[in-house]
Amino acid sequence: TEENPKAEKDTAETVRLTVSAAVSLTDALEEIKTNYEKNTDVELIFNLGGSGSLAQQIQQGAPVDVFISANQDWMDTLDEQDLILKSTREDITGNKLVLIAGSSSNLNYRLVNDISADDIKQISIGNPESVPVGKYSEQVLKNLKMWNDLENKLILGKNVRQVLTYVETGNVDIGFVYESDALSSENIKILTTVEDGLHEPIIYPAAVLTDTKHEKESTEFVTYIASEEAQKVLAKYGFKK
Amino acid sequence: MLDVNYSPLWLSLKTATIATVIVFILGMFLARLLARNSFFGKSVIEAIILLPLVLPPTVVGFGLLYLFGKNGFLGRLLLDLFEFQVVFSWYAVIIAAVVVSFPLMYQSASAAFKQFDENIENAAYTMGASKWKVFRTISFPLAWPGLLAGLVLSFARALGEFGATLMLAGYIPNVTDTIPLAIYFAVESGNMEMAKFWVLIIVSLGFTAILWLN
Amino acid sequence: MLDVNYSPLWLSLKTATIATVIVFILGMFLARLLARNSFFGKSVIEAIILLPLVLPPTVVGFGLLYLFGKNGFLGRLLLDLFEFQVVFSWYAVIIAAVVVSFPLMYQSASAAFKQFDENIENAAYTMGASKWKVFRTISFPLAWPGLLAGLVLSFARALGEFGATLMLAGYIPNVTDTIPLAIYFAVESGNMEMAKFWVLIIVSLGFTAILWLN
């Protein structure tokens, strides 16, 4: 059965890989882990958190083998400090930005352009200074010249989940979140998916860290995430390149 | 030079002070009331008071959001009665600070009132002093070391409150951006200069408060 | 039915208990040492002790990461001496819990030791009791209400510690995933059932601890 080969695997030399990954990937990675561990001698340990915190931990020498960031900036930072193996860096998936409202809301915007300052009391986005999703949201609103109208209605969240909670509980009228997060909630509806051209592409890069003791296995895992089998799983949770 | 908006400083000072005053008064009287009685259910009350301490502040904030939010029981009540929305307001900052620092004050005060000789109070009563006078002139000063400890802890906790505040009050520049929020976002966005600046400020505030209280 | 991994329960219990024991002993002795002395610099020490309370836990975690990280002073010391890396280990969870709950214990204990009649200690000394015996049999029991308050607060705080833990210890299943972290990630991934389950567990733990201590 399932248990026995695994027990054998432990006695054979199982390699443990610590993967620091953006927290939004949690559910998708759990499924990928199950698939991956079935066919390899590798045990995956996920350290989940905001990309910023994860990068800071790595800078301070946390024993991590693979880093999956929710944006390019933090990966670039580590790159500049030679903390990642450049050759292993790969964009493994992406996400889309969506505009959401509570499931019982009577707003039915078709386009981001439809948002009118008169309809809404409050709008929530991630904090552009620190949360990637907030930065993208700001780009959208600025590109559409709506930022000035809406600025005094903004509630800034520390992460996507907080934006989602505000919308779910009806405390704000609308918010911008990732599609993957929107799919995980039953209490909201997606009003529209934001056009790609309105913000920088949302890319999740992965890379093996310079300090790893298991370069081979780590590189194999990064390659695996880019493979079709893993991409299918990611797509199921709303992640598309 | 850093380009600093000082709003967090005033906001933090104001909210922490108000929250501490509320917590101090409520915590002290509740503790006095319960200190020398023991009844069934007292432990339950004490456990509920302690709850915000065992939960991560974000979860506390989550709970408060459910309570004070648009669809929450208290939120709707306030909205219906006063057309007042707590969430995302300055009051939300105070509520969050009060809830998280209350257990510290209550526990300290409760211990303080258990730790002095009751007979001194009786002596004051024989001199015709009212309950309030005895509390003010006898019980309060005799329990002062413990009450002071609670005050210091509450003020520090209120000043440093972050998770619940962020959840209930949101991060709205000039309205709900306390120093801890400013620190958090500075750190998260990698603006270490700004983070250090605010850490220094909050540390000096803590220092001043302690020196002044001692 | 929920498919629950119970590791956070044991981990939280274990780390909160160990951290509380450490904090209780250290906090009590430090408070006793400083309680009835006043010297220049005492307020400074007390302010430093209080620091983790005024800072958002994440920032405390950040500071600890700098201290215990590969390039940090203590981190390098431990690495050189014992080839031991603290970050991401079980010890990091304990360190985080100790640091954030220490101020609660210290303040409570400090007040407790100020609030009883010194002459009782002198009486014990005249009977030939050593300093340690007097502490154990006189000062300790007389200060007990305040010490207990500190113990309860510290345990609750250690149990609920989240921000600093996440930063210093990471979220590593079966190694550093305490209940507060489990709650956070359950919420993050929209798994409200799981979140509620863990909130219930942690609340019952807090309850049990209080009932048992009273």
Next chain:
Amino acid sequence: MLKVDIKKSLPHFELTADFIVEQDEIVALFGPSGSGKTTILNCIAGITKATSGSIQLNNHILFNKRKKNVPIQQRRIAYLFQDYALFPHMTVWKNIMYGMKNEQFAKKLLTELKIEHLTEQFPNEISGGEKQRVAIARALATEPDLLLLDEPFSALDDATRDTSHDELLRLHKLWKIPIILVTHNHAEAEKLSDRILYINEGIIHN
């Protein structure tokens, strides 16, 4: 006039107190250590509750079996505690002024009791006998309807005791209130009191 008729169960015997103190009378309560003297005063002052019976002062019922129990602060009874119970955080002067209306009278009391030089000191900064005199002054200062004194002069030397005696007698003449005085000193009891109640193991023998 004070009328006491109470019973109270104590660990080693039952206390039975049934006596009257007239308006202008000083009654001494005299008996061995542990016989129940302090307990009687505590019941009258309202600090302990008697098991049964009644206590009446000037036609006001302070306590009776129908669960009436006037709170301490409304009894208008001054009480010198055997262990003084001074307020440790107040100076001697503040201790005395606590229940006091009349500053002039307080100053006079301090002089008569020879403690006027101690007004600014705290209770833990004065001697045992000085504490006792502060407690006497504090009790007298309230100008009560009834005065309970639990061994008020036990820590005083003969000379100080004599002047304190005189002061008590002077005030009693002035106020004409009932006074109960607990003492172990038979000479003192005879000198100060109009009547001595002998108590032993909780039983009073007139």
Next chain:
Amino acid sequence: MLKVDIKKSLPHFELTADFIVEQDEIVALFGPSGSGKTTILNCIAGITKATSGSIQLNNHILFNKRKKNVPIQQRRIAYLFQDYALFPHMTVWKNIMYGMKNEQFAKKLLTELKIEHLTEQFPNEISGGEKQRVAIARALATEPDLLLLDEPFSALDDATRDTSHDELLRLHKLWKIPIILVTHNHAEAEKLSDRILYINEGIIHN
């Protein structure tokens, strides 16, 4: 043998104590309230520090001007505090056994002092005179090199006081240690002591 030769500044006068107590002597310290009796005992026991001078017990220097100051717990001096300082969280029995080696002796003391029925009660559950006897027992129980008694019998009735006197004299015969007894009662001083030191405003007149 105890040799005391100290000075100490007090708020209202300077205390000067220069006297010797021989090995088998009981010395009474007799003087008005506030004259410095307790302060002398506190200096000998090590609870207060004298301003200058020296204290010597059986050839051990306990205190001298060259800043030597033996800690309280090493002085082997039993001290009955004027306010008893009983341990409020311990029963009478535990109070007495605190510094005690010999259970048999403790039981005997309790019987002699007529408090054997109180062993399981706490200090706040016994009468004033009972507290005093517990404090006497506790001080005697340590079998010290020197015994300091600060008004040990002031709260006792005559009968109880007499038996307590007898017990003290009996133990003194047995142990032959110096004893200093503070009292306001001249008859008591004469009965118990070999010599009386008269003190007034800090000055001792032999």
